[in-house]
Amino acid sequence: MATIQNDLVVKGLSGKVGKQLAVHRRRDGQYGIYAAGLVNHQTTHVETEEAQNSRLYEALFYAQPPTARESSSQTDASVTVADVIHPPEIHRIDISRYTGMAGELIDITAGDDVNVSSIGVLIVSDDGILVEKGSAVLCDRNPYSWKYVTKTNSGSRSVKIIVDVADVMPIGEE
Numbered sequence: 001m002a003t004i005q006n007d008l009v010v011k012g013l014s015g016k017v018g019k020q021l022a023v024h025r026r027r028d029g030q031y032g033i034y035a036a037g038l039v040n041h042q043t044t045h046v047e048t049e050e051a052q053n054s055r056l057y058e059a060l061f062y063a064q065p066p067t068a069r070e071s072s073s074q075t076d077a078s079v080t081v082a083d084v085i086h087p088p089e090i091h092r093i094d095i096s097r098y099t100g101m102a103g104e105l106i107d108i109t110a111g112d113d114v115n116v117s118s119i120g121v122l123i124v125s126d127d128g129i130l131v132e133k134g135s136a137v138l139c140d141r142n143p144y145s146w147k148y149v150t151k152t153n154s155g156s157r158s159v160k161i162i163v164d165v166a167d168v169m170p171i172g173e174e
Contacts, residue, residue: 088112088165091144095161100154108136108146110165120164121148125156136163 022034094107110116119136132152139145 082113084167086113088116088167090163090165093161093163098150098161100156100159102150102153104150106136106148106150106161108148108163109144110146111144112165112167115143116146116165116167118166119146119148120166122160122162122164123150123154124160124162125154126158126160127156131156131159 020035023031024034025031088110089112090108090110092107092109094109098104098106106121108119108121110119120133121136122133123131125131131154132150134148134151136146136148139147
C-alpha cells in the first residue's frame with residue numbers, strides 16, 4: 001500500500017483506476033492505493049528486510065562451503081550468491097508438436113545464473129484431473145534446452161501444461 005498526502009493528481013480520487021489499482025480516502029485524510037481485486041484491501045506478500053537478509057546469508061553460506069572458504073574466489077562467490085537470489089526463468093515452452101497423444105515432444109527453454117537442476121512437467125485436463133507428470137531431460141547440445149516426451153494420451157480436448165523449473169539446491173537443503 002502506498003500512502004499519499006497533498007497530491008494534486010490523487011486529491012478527490014476514489015474507486016478503481018483501471019483494473020490494477022484501488023484508491024480510497026481514509027479517515028485521517030490520507031489516500032490509500034491498493035492492488036485492485038484483493039479482498040478488503042489485503043496487502044500482498046512483501047518480503048521483509050529480515051527475510052531478505054536471511055536469504056542473502058543463506059546465499060553467502062551456499063557460496064562458500066566450509067571446506068572451500070579459503071580457496072574460493074570473490075567472483076565465484078558473487079556468481080553463487082546471484083544464483084541463489086535470482087530464481088531460474090522459463091524462456092519458452094514450445095507445444096507446437098503436442099496434440100494430446102503419447103510420444104509427442106514438448107520443448108522447454110530455461111536458464112539461470114549458474115544452471116537449472118531439473119524441470120518438471122504436469123499435464124492436467126480441463127476438468128482438473130492429472131493426465132501425467134514427469135521430468136524433462138536436458139538436451140546434450142544446448143544447456144538451456146530441455147525435452148519432455150509425453151507418456152499417455154490426454155483424452156481431453158484441452159489441457160493445461162504446467163512447467164516447474166528448479167534451481168540448484170543450496171547445501172543442506174537436499
